[in-house]
Each structure stands twice: as C-alpha cells, then as structure tokens.
Amino acid sequence: MSVDLDMPVDQRSADRTSAEVLVAAHGVGRSFSVGGWIGARRTIAAVGHVDLAIRRGETLAIVGESGCGKSTLGRLLLGLERPTRGQVLFAGQDLAGLSEGRLRHLRAHMQLVFQNTLAALDPRMTIGEQVLEPFRIHRNETGTVAPPIEQLLADVGLGAALAARFPHQLSGGQRQRVVMARALATEPDFVVFDEPVSALDVSVQAQIIALIRSLQRQRGFASVFISHDLRVVRHIADRIAVMYLGRVVEEGPIATVFAAPAHPYTRALVSAVPRIAVGTARQRVRLAGEPPSPAAIPAGCPFHPRCALAQDVCRVELPRITAVGAGHHVACHFAAVAAEDAAPSTMTATTTVPSAPPRRQAHA
Numbered sequence: 001m002s003v004d005l006d007m008p009v010d011q012r013s014a015d016r017t018s019a020e021v022l023v024a025a026h027g028v029g030r031s032f033s034v035g036g037w038i039g040a041r042r043t044i045a046a047v048g049h050v051d052l053a054i055r056r057g058e059t060l061a062i063v064g065e066s067g068c069g070k071s072t073l074g075r076l077l078l079g080l081e082r083p084t085r086g087q088v089l090f091a092g093q094d095l096a097g098l099s100e101g102r103l104r105h106l107r108a109h110m111q112l113v114f115q116n117t118l119a120a121l122d123p124r125m126t127i128g129e130q131v132l133e134p135f136r137i138h139r140n141e142t143g144t145v146a147p148p149i150e151q152l153l154a155d156v157g158l159g160a161a162l163a164a165r166f167p168h169q170l171s172g173g174q175r176q177r178v179v180m181a182r183a184l185a186t187e188p189d190f191v192v193f194d195e196p197v198s199a200l201d202v203s204v205q206a207q208i209i210a211l212i213r214s215l216q217r218q219r220g221f222a223s224v225f226i227s228h229d230l231r232v233v234r235h236i237a238d239r240i241a242v243m244y245l246g247r248v249v250e251e252g253p254i255a256t257v258f259a260a261p262a263h264p265y266t267r268a269l270v271s272a273v274p275r276i277a278v279g280t281a282r283q284r285v286r287l288a289g290e291p292p293s294p295a296a297i298p299a300g301c302p303f304h305p306r307c308a309l310a311q312d313v314c315r316v317e318l319p320r321i322t323a324v325g326a327g328h329h330v331a332c333h334f335a336a337v338a339a340e341d342a343a344p345s346t347m348t349a350t351t352t353v354p355s356a357p358p359r360r361q362a363h364a
C-alpha cells in the first residue's frame with residue numbers, strides 16, 4: 001500500500017477516535033539553563049506554556065519551524081523530559097508524581113519513534129534481538145508473551161530473513177520498519193513519532209506513512225506525529241497543533257486549519273504549500289526573517305516582529321488561546337481578521353487591520 005503525498009486531505013474516520021482523553025498537557029513548559037563557564041548563563045524556554053489533549057485512537061500532528069520546541073514537547077508528553085512548569089497526565093495520572101516502578105510500567109504503554117534509526121538501533125545486536133528487546137525489558141510490567149519474531153516483522157512488512165541481520169545491512173526504510181516493530185511490539189496505547197520519515201526518500205516516506213496509518217487502524221493507538229512537512233501530516237493526523245517559539249499558536253481539526261488557517265503564522269505555512277491549501281488559504285503569505293532565539297523571546301505576542309498584522313497590543317500583550325470555531329483555537333489578537341481576511345496575497349506592512357482586537361470567548 002502506498003500514499004500519494006499530493007492527494008487532497010482525505011476524510012478522517014471519526015469512529016476510530018474515542019472521546020476519552022488519554023494524554024493531557026496542562027500549562028506544561030520546559031526551560032533549559034545553558035552556557036556558563038566562559039559565556040554567560042542563559043535560559044532557553046524550549047516549551048513555554050502548552051495545553052493539549054490527545055484522545056484515545058486519534059493522531060495529533062505537531063508542526064512548526066526548527067527549534068520551536070516540537071521534540072521537547074513530544075518528550076514531555078512521554079515523561080522522558082520533566083516539565084519545569086505545569087503537568088502531563090497519562091490516563092489521568094500525573095507523570096511527575098509517579099514512582100520509578102510505576103513510570104516503568106507506564107513506559108510499556110508509551111513509545112517514541114524518531115528519525116535517526118541508526119542511533120535508535122544497537123549496531124552490535126541483530127534485528128531479531130532488538131525487536132524482541134521490549135519483551136525482555138517490560139516482561140514484568142506487562143506479562144505479555146512475545147509473538148514469533150516472524151510475526152512481528154511481517155506486521156511491518158519485513159521478511160523473516162532480516163531477523164539475523166544487523167542494522168547497517170538494512171536500508172533506511174527497512175530500519176524505520178524495524179524501529180516501528182520494536183515500538184509497537186508491546187501494543188502501546190500512545191506513540192510519539194518524531195519526524196519518522198524526514199530522512200527517507202519521498203517514495204519510501206509514502207510507504208512508511210501508509211504503514212503507520214494501517215497499523216493505527218488495526219491497533220487503535222493514539223499518536224503525536226511531529227513534522228515540519230505539512231504534506232506529510234495531512235495523511236496521518238486528525239488534528240494539528242502549530243507551534244511557534246515554544247507555544248501552540250493554533251490548534252484544530254486538520255481539514256479546518258488547512259482550509260481556514262486563523263493565525264497569520266499558520267497562514268504563511270499553509271500558503272507555502274499550494275497543494276494542501278484550500279480556497280483563500282492558497283493566497284501566498286510570505287514569512288519575513290527567521291524565528292527569534294528561544295533564549296530571547298520577544299515581549300507580547302512572540303510572532304509580532306514577523307507579523308504584518310501586528311498592532312501596539314501585539315507588542316505588549318501575550319494573546320491567550322481562544323476558540324474561533326468547533327475545536328479550533330488560536331492565539332492571536334487578530335485571529336478573526338486573519339481567518340476572514342481574503343484580500344492580501346502577502347503579509348505586507350500595508351495590510352489593513354482594525355486598531356483594537358475583536359472580542360472573543362476565552363479558552364481555558
């Protein structure tokens with residue numbers, strides 16, 4: 001099975017997503033203190049303040065430019081990174097409050113699949129040993145008996161002969177399948193895919209995406225799919241969260257966000273990929289400059305130095321994330337304007353906006 005990356009956004013099957021929240025982030029943030037010795041110590045706010053909920057069976061895409069905090073947020077959601085503020089709940093349990101033993105138990109239900117398959121796999125172990133490793137590590141936690149290795153490899157489209165080989169003897173696509181076989185071996189409820197196809201050729205990317213979709217349909221795990229490529233996430237995700245400098249600036253159903261992006265930053269990202277943009281979202285909005293450093297986040301709305309819609313309020317007041325539609329939330333003082341404004345084809349300094357932000361319902 002393969003997927004054409006340029007096909008339009010397909011219909012998501014609503015029935016595979018249950019309403020029950022599995023993973024929730026409440027005001028979660030993570031800062032790092034870096035430098036010292038010769039240079040001055042600086043604080044990097046990799047993730048500022050994020051609220052998210054991921055329901056059983058659904059896929060949330062997290063997108064944004066390099067360094068905006070996607071991977072750190074993914075690790076926070078898995079309890080691999082400790083928050084410096086807020087909390088992450090997995091099945092209602094605060095990960096920070098759990099004992100080592102309880103966390104080890106939960107780890108069998110949460111997995112990370114990331115881009116660098118050579119780093120993920122041990123060069124000295126055979127593929128068969130590595131795919132069976134989770135059963136050795138989590139045997140006491142899950143009590144699960146390992147299925148035959150042939151079965152585990154067949155589930156990800158690999159032949160049994162590969163079990164005796166070593167990682168360097170496989171192609172990049174085969175290694176990513178092995179990493180998935182290992183991650184899914186213990187039937188996790190939640191998987192974070194961190195740029196799982198970025199290092200692969202486009203044709204191999206399509207095969208791996210099709211495999212992830214089919215495994216998710218069969219097994220029903222919830223997932224977060226981190227990517228900088230909007231073309232990739234539309235084939236996987238039910239919802240999308242767009243990050244900018246450690247914060248979620250827009251979040252909603254993927255078809256809604258691609259058809260009517262409400263944050264000027266999302267509009268720029270979506271309009272840069274004409275094949276995914278729908279209607280007025282196709283009108284090109286160019287992004288000026290690079291994102292500022294997370295060690296020096298601008299006051300007010302962090303996006304304001306690059307935003308042609310910026311007014312005085314944007315320079316001093318951080319916009320709260322507010323509802324602009326069903327399940328659609330945006331952090332922009334002028335979100336309604338950004339969504340409705342069909343006139344400008346680029347974000348230029350001459351774009352007309354009202355002088356005061358429209359009133360909207362706050363979203364806690």
Ligand SMILES: Nc1ncnc2c1ncn2[C@@H]1O[C@H](COP(=O)(O)OP(=O)(O)OP(=O)(O)O)[C@@H](O)[C@H]1O
Nearest residue numbers: 032034044046065066067068069070071072073294
């Ligand atoms: N352990 C760490 N120590 C210090 N700084 C860190 C650490 N982890 C992440 N950072 C910094 O936090 C910021 C966000 O990093 P992160 O890797 O989460 O972003 P990203 O959006 O996933 O980027 P990319 O797409 O390039 O992987 C970056 O400035 C990064 O350098």
